[in-house]
Amino acid sequence: MAKPYKLGHxxxxxxxxxxxxxPAIMIIFIFNFVPLYGLLLAFKHYDPLTGVKGIFxxxxxxFENFRLVFDNFQFWPMVRNTLGINLLGNLIGIPVTMTFAxxxxxxxxxxxxxxxxxxxxxxHFLSWVIxxxxxxxxxxxxxxxxxxxxxxxxxxxxxxxxxxxxxxxxGVAIGTGLLKDxxxxxxxxxxxxxxxxxxxxxxxxxxxxxxxxxxxxxxxxGILPTLMILIIFAVSGMLNNNFDQIYVLQNPVNLPTSExxxxxxxxxxxxxxxxxxxxxxxxxxxxxxxILLVGATTLSKKLTKSGLF
Amino acid sequence: MVGGxxxxxxxxxxxxxxxxxxxxxxxxxxxxxxxxxxLNTGDDLRFGPIFLWPRDFTWASWETVLLDPSILxxxxxxGSRTVIVTAVxxxxxxxxxxxxxxxxxxxxxxxxxxGFTSMYFxxxxxxxxxxxxxxxxxxxxxxxILPFLFSGFWNVIIFNANFKAISSxxxxxxxxxxxxxxxxxxxxxxxxxxxxLAALSVFVAVGVWNDYGVTLYFTQSTDLQTLQYLxxxxxxxxxxxxxxxxxxxxxxxxxxxxxxxxxxxGAVNARTLQxxxxxxxSIPMIILYPFAQRFxxxxxxxxxxxx
Numbered sequence: 001m002a003k004p005y006k007l008g009h010x011x012x013x014x015x016x017x018x019x020x021x022x023p024a025i026m027i028i029f030i031f032n033f034v035p036l037y038g039l040l041l042a043f044k045h046y047d048p049l050t051g052v053k054g055i056f057x058x059x060x061x062x063f064e065n066f067r068l069v070f071d072n073f074q075f076w077p078m079v080r081n082t083l084g085i086n087l088l089g090n091l092i093g094i095p096v097t098m099t100f101a102x103x104x105x106x107x108x109x110x111x112x113x114x115x116x117x118x119x120x121x122x123x124h125f126l127s128w129v130i131x132x133x134x135x136x137x138x139x140x141x142x143x144x145x146x147x148x149x150x151x152x153x154x155x156x157x158x159x160x161x162x163x164x165x166x167x168x169x170x171g172v173a174i175g176t177g178l179l180k181d182x183x184x185x186x187x188x189x190x191x192x193x194x195x196x197x198x199x200x201x202x203x204x205x206x207x208x209x210x211x212x213x214x215x216x217x218x219x220x221x222g223i224l225p226t227l228m229i230l231i232i233f234a235v236s237g238m239l240n241n242n243f244d245q246i247y248v249l250q251n252p253v254n255l256p257t258s259e260x261x262x263x264x265x266x267x268x269x270x271x272x273x274x275x276x277x278x279x280x281x282x283x284x285x286x287x288x289x290x291i292l293l294v295g296a297t298t299l300s301k302k303l304t305k306s307g308l309f
Numbered sequence: 310m311v312g313g314x315x316x317x318x319x320x321x322x323x324x325x326x327x328x329x330x331x332x333x334x335x336x337x338x339x340x341x342x343x344x345x346x347x348l349n350t351g352d353d354l355r356f357g358p359i360f361l362w363p364r365d366f367t368w369a370s371w372e373t374v375l376l377d378p379s380i381l382x383x384x385x386x387x388g389s390r391t392v393i394v395t396a397v398x399x400x401x402x403x404x405x406x407x408x409x410x411x412x413x414x415x416x417x418x419x420x421x422x423x424g425f426t427s428m429y430f431x432x433x434x435x436x437x438x439x440x441x442x443x444x445x446x447x448x449x450x451x452x453x454i455l456p457f458l459f460s461g462f463w464n465v466i467i468f469n470a471n472f473k474a475i476s477s478x479x480x481x482x483x484x485x486x487x488x489x490x491x492x493x494x495x496x497x498x499x500x501x502x503x504x505x506l507a508a509l510s511v512f513v514a515v516g517v518w519n520d521y522g523v524t525l526y527f528t529q530s531t532d533l534q535t536l537q538y539l540x541x542x543x544x545x546x547x548x549x550x551x552x553x554x555x556x557x558x559x560x561x562x563x564x565x566x567x568x569x570x571x572x573x574x575g576a577v578n579a580r581t582l583q584x585x586x587x588x589x590x591s592i593p594m595i596i597l598y599p600f601a602q603r604f605x606x607x608x609x610x611x612x613x614x615x616x
Contacts, residue, residue, distance in 0.1 A: 007484055008413030016490035020408040021420055023401045027459040031440070032427045038436025052443040100332065103325050112326070118599055119333045122340070125594045127519030129537045130587045133544040134339040137346070137584065143358040145342060179335060191606050211321065243522065248541060269435045270526060282433030290429065 042066075042280040048273050065280035074259065081170075082241055082260040089174045090234040093185070098227065100182055101189035102215060120183020128180075132248035135176050139163060163249060166257040172249060173258070177242065188230065189223055196222035228300050236293035239285050261285050340588075347371065347585035351578030369576035370585035379531070379563040380539060380586065387518055387536040388593075390453040395514045398460040399506065405459070406468030407494050424462035434526065441527050452527045453535075460513050471505040472498060504604040511601040515594055531563050536590050539563060543586060547579040 008014075038055060045061040046054055069075055107113040123131055138144045141159035150156045162168045196219065204214045241260040250258045259267075261281065269278025345363050346354065353365035374380055409420055432440070438447075446452040475498065483493050499506070524538035534542075542561045 007481060008411060009415075013413070013490060014415055017408040017411060017414050020404040020490065020494070024405040024459040024465075025420070025423060027401070027456070028423055028427045030444075031437070031456045032431055035432025035436035035440045036430060038432050038439050041435065052439055055439070103328055106321075106325055107329060108322075112329070116329045116333060118602060120336050121598060121602065122336055122595065125515050125598045126340075126591050127521070127537050129519070129521055129541045129544065130591050131339075133540065133583065133587050134343055136544060137580070138339055138342060143354065143580070145358065145360050148358060148360070182332065183336065187605065194606075211318070244519075247525075248544070251545075265434050266526075270438065275435050275439070279433065279435045282435060286430070286433065293429070 039279060039283050041276050042283045044276055046276040048275050061276075065276050066284070068277055069280050069284070074264065077256065078259045078261060078264045081257055082239060085170055085173050085241060085246075085260065086234075086238050088170065089177055090231075092174060093178050093181075094227075094230060094234065096178060097182055097185040098189055098223075101186035101193070102219060104186055105190060105193050105219070106211070117183060117186075120186070122183075123180040124184035126180075128242070128244035128248050131180055132176065132245060135172070136163060136249070139172065163251060164253050166254050169249070169254045169257040173246065176249070177245060180245075188226055192223040192226035193219055232293070232296045232300055235296035236289060238292055239289050340591075343584040344588055347581050347588055349581065350576045351581045352576070354578070354580065367576045370581040371589065373577050373582060374585045374589055379534075380536070382532060383534050383536040383539045383563075384590075386450070386453070386533060390450075390535070391514050391517045393454055394457045394517045395510055397454075398458050398513055399510050401458055402460045402464050402509075403468050403499070403502070403506065404494060406465040407472055407498055408490070409465060410469045410472040411490075424465060428462045438526060446527070448528045448530055448533065450533060453523055453533075457517065460509070464509055464513075467509065468502070468505060471502055475501055507601045508604040511597055514597065518594060531561070534563060540583070540586050540590055543579075543583045547583055 040055055042065055043060055043062060044055075044058045045064070046058045048054075050058060104113065104116060107116065126134075139146050139160075139162035141147050141161055141164070146162070147156075147159040151159065160168065162172050200218045200222075201214055204218050209217065239261055241262050243262040243266070246258060246260050246263055247266075250263060265278050265281050265285075268274050268281065342360065345359055345361065347370050348366055348368070349359055349363040350365045350367045350369065405420075408414060409417065409424075414420075431437075441447045441452055441456075446455065479497055479501075480493060483497055488496070519537060521535060521537040521541055524533065524535045528534070542564045546561070546564050
């Protein structure tokens with residue numbers, strides 16, 4: 001008797017599957033894993049002129065690079081900007097986006113609803129160069145509409161230098177970030193709402209719950225797992241600014257409040273060619289980001305029994 | 310049920326519609342502002358900004374942008390890169406996900422480990438920069454293509470959920486009929502996964518088209534500039550004039566030649582040129598996304614959404 005035939009366990013099938021897997025595996029290895037070796041630079045005194053060979057031959061200086069980073073007068077303001085923009089951005093962004101989704105869900109006219117969605121998705125599909133560029137124009141003290149309207153309503157006496165005054169940068173970054181992904185961010189909440197058992201709403205209605213009570217007692221608990229995942233992502237991304245956004249809005253005048261970790265790494269590394277220091281900052285950032293991710297997931301599992309893993 | 314609703318309900322419905330209209334206005338207006346301004350003559354804009362409608366209509370800025378050889382070249386770099394990367398990376402990623410989703414794949418733990426690790430660990434900017442140099446990709450067109458031929462393990466997870474939803478009877482009967490894995494993938498799985506393919510293709514295409522980081526980090530020659538990068542420099546150099554600061558963008562030869570060409574030409578100035586190029590560069594994505602919109606939720610959230 002021949003062995004029972006097991007579908008797909010033959011050599012040929014396995015070979016075909018391997019051929020399908022290997023292009024992606026090779027790209028991951030070369031472009032994701034090989035650079036991990038370059039992290040050694042963080043612990044070395046490296047001269048960019050020595051090229052790739054220098055990663056191996058340059059002398060160790062242990063934690064000297066990290067000490068240089070902490071001693072850099074730009075370091076702590078930059079950490080403050082990164083955390084400030086992200087923390088405030090999420091504290092405002094998450095509730096506003098969720099409220100927008102809840103309100104959008106209450107629109108019963110299907111075609112109007114889909115129009116609102118299509119239109120509010122638009123900025124998500126524009127690049128930060130374009131969306132940021134638009135706002136640089138709109139917020140312009142001389143020719144932008146924002147200052148024009150505020151002046152003519154008598155709310156201000158002279159134009160606000162939105163991007164020319166460090167005071168306003170956080171506000172501009174948070175505001176434009178919110179507007180760009182308001183509609184897009186609502187998608188996840190809407191999908192979660194669509195997954196809520198309709199009979200819960202009927203039961204609530206029979207019990208005499210009005211629209212507001214149904215939202216509070218049925219919809220919000222229903223989207224809690226989604227909300228939790230988004231909060232985990234927000235916490236673990238706390239050190240990750242949107243380079244594309246910040247770099248576009250940044251200029252030499254607002255640098256004191258607009259320099260964030262990612263732009264700092266770019267400036268130190270690729271403009272000042274201090275590869276070792278820039279790598280050290282990058283490594284610090286990744287380590288803390290990983291701690292944040294694990295911490296947020298663990299905490300969320302403890303609190304709500306829903307986490308990423 | 311006319312009249313069956315209380316005044317509170319009606320008030321809520323009306324103000325809710327109002328809020329939605331405001332959200333739409335806030336989203337669309339910036340875009341409209343730049344269209345209107347880019348279609349106005351630059352000379353006329355000096356007498357004050359326009360908000361709703363061109364005062365002194367002209368196509369001159371659009372014509373300048375659409376006829377400028379360096380912008381057209383940048384558009385070609387961006388466009389060709391977007392098409393190649395989207396087509397190849399979606400194929401590679403879907404192929405990976407298909408093989409990964411097969412219950413009879415041996416050594417699955419290895420692929421899962423590689424995939425998950427790739428999501429959370431990367432060398433960062435400087436090690437990547439050195440890698441590109443080492444591979445000879447620095448300042449080469451290939452730097453736009455090769456590193457992006459796999460669109461990430463996150464997309465594998467999404468594809469995986471979709472492929473698992475396809476009835477396994479289809480696979481089994483195809484296999485028994487002697488179809489090999491490639492035939493199954495291209496003839497059965499591909500056609501059955503149009504929603505997720507459409508959605509993820511749009512996401513990848515948008516990401517590539519909108520990217521300027523690769524140009525900023527890994528290239529230096531002017532003929533490798535992407536459209537987004539060129540617009541970034543246009544924005545930054547006219548911004549720099551305003552802040553009386555000398556920024557890197559000011560000495561970009563492409564930008565300098567474009568600005569010097571329109572100098573003294575009343576219909577076009579740095580501002581209208583900038584806005585016209587922004588509007589034109591966003592047109593491809595604006596046309597693309599509404600077509601794929603109905604697939605976004607269906608394709609991407611499948612598995613996480615109860616039907």
